[in-house]
Amino acid sequence: MLSITHKPIIIVGAGPSGTTCGYLLAKAGYDCTIIDKVRFPREKTCGGGLTPKAHKLVKDIFGDIKYDYLPVKRLEFHTAKGVFAAFELDNEIRNVAREDFDKVLLDKYVEAGGKVITARIRKIREKDDKVLLTMEDKQILSCDTLIGADGANSFVRKYLRLVYPKTLLMMEKKNDDKSVRDIVIYFDKKYDCGYTYVFPNMKQTIVGYGHLKATINEFGEEIGRFGLNPEGKVKGAYIPAFEKFRYPFKKNIILIGDAGGYVDSVTGEGLYYAIKTGQNAAVSIIEGRDFKEVNKDMIRRVKKLNRVARIFYNRLFQDSFYKICTVKSLHPWLTKIANYYIAK
Template identity: 40%
Template sequence: MKTVDVVIIGAGPAGSVCGYLLQKAGKDCLLIDHASFPRDKICGGGLTPKAWQLLDQIYPGLEYAYNPITRVRTFIDDEFRCEFSINSPKRYIRIVKRRDFDHLLLQRYVGEGGAFLKGSFARFDEVGGDYPVVVTLRSGQQIACKYLVGADGATSRVRQQIAPDSPHGMLSFEQYQSRSEAAGDTITIAMSRDYVHGYFYHFPNQKEDVVGFCDLVATKQKTSDVCATIGYPLHDHERLHGAYIPRNSVVSPFKRVMLVGDAGGFPNRVSYEGLYYAFATGKNAAEAIISGRDFRQVNRVMYRKKRKEDFLDRVVYSGGGLAVLKALMHFPRVVQYLFNVFV
């Protein structure tokens, strides 16, 4: 049976960041994903300032393609409310195309000597000894490891084994709309009392426009209706993609099995931003393994953030919360200030 220090299931940003840092620290890793890369990924691709600044810390000098966003346009209850500029480049949002971005991070991991295997996770078992976790793939292949990191997204099979009743989360639908003109510098966000804890978004990356909608009762028809109402109708000739966004964190009870990124339910509960939390939790898992500390301790700040966000989610998406936001839209400078503070 093959043995390695760490098996990581899922080669998205959380898994690739974790593997990259472990390889740099001299740990022997095997990163496993069922997909061949590059592959498409349902995600608006927004790197908030805290996300790309953390990325710069993890990968000093990393060059990647992105579209800088300098303006934000908002709608509430199907009406245009305000538009404001992001005045400092340090606060710009960077929109990446996930197909290319995720592949780049995987390549950086492989460049550090990390091994990649195309395969599908089936289960893990604790067996004790020097390599106390045995990972079994659907092919029947088994790998013994010292640590297992589940980074396999919102429908994580690692999480399903740990917490079989854990829900996948809310549905998000997206369409990638081709365009002939240059990328715009504005993102559009729309919220409404008709949306259940969700919002509409339009994010232009360097290659296409990402038009999407998410809420707790999202359907293809509702997505189509919302997009048309806001002024970004879906294109008949382009496919509408769907994916889950997890809304519940799962803490692994096993010291040597960790859940990071979407697999651990870490996306922001209000904005549903996932990339920052993928980088942060992937980094924390690597730190826990390198130092021999418990991941739950290393990652405790992230768990506290989730509890705070659960409260904000109930406030922001309530009728009263939306009424306050609607009133604030009369003061774009106040909205701009709040945006800079919280994004």
């Protein structure tokens, strides 16, 4: 009979949501273990934009943490016809290479006393108020609290048999071009809640594309329409847009970040939501409060942005949006809105 090793708190996933939660718990003296199926650093499909509200949150939680980033203070909106709007940002967006940034956060968690296991989970079950995890090597771990921070394809979420939200398939290529300094977004009315994007960072430039009905076969054609055709392998990831939070919130199993459907369905921003829900999960455990209550503002925010996204990506609204953006007298007002959105 196989023995069972007990770990008080297990977090599945070593991305920003998991490491933020683990860091705060370890710092507060909790015995915490993160399990991830790969060793870090690892590549991650993501534009890597830390909005002002996101990098402020990173500083609030981790202090004067050092990480490499490209400061971006200009945001351009394009169609196939060219630029139709450009915004100068009051506060920079910090574009990071996710493989490096995520490793920095993981290292901070380990420095705080957190443990890391590299392994795959094959089965989850509950017994006698414990959550049991069967690993690929047949080892069995038990915990009092299980936190799913394992992304849009979360294994923990699958165990709960929860209906997944609609997902945006985002695909991207990376190249070594370091000359790009602005974030560029390409809109097209045929996209169903999505866009093509260019995100530069300190190491490379990321060119991506995606929406609710995107397929990998059309990637090259779509970015080519905008004069973008970087070499390299196409990589993809799902963004869990339009979460309705109809699933039950269990006291001993918590979902955070993409696993819980926390994402901005308008912009696709996920890093702020990952870090904030990771923080909220830690607070709920440390203070002995219900996670849904601690996290209620995030749930409310995501639901609101779901409604905004449906309006913003409506074809009729897109027509009006393009026209409004061409009126130069409205640019100060639009710039103010853009700055407020990314900061708050």
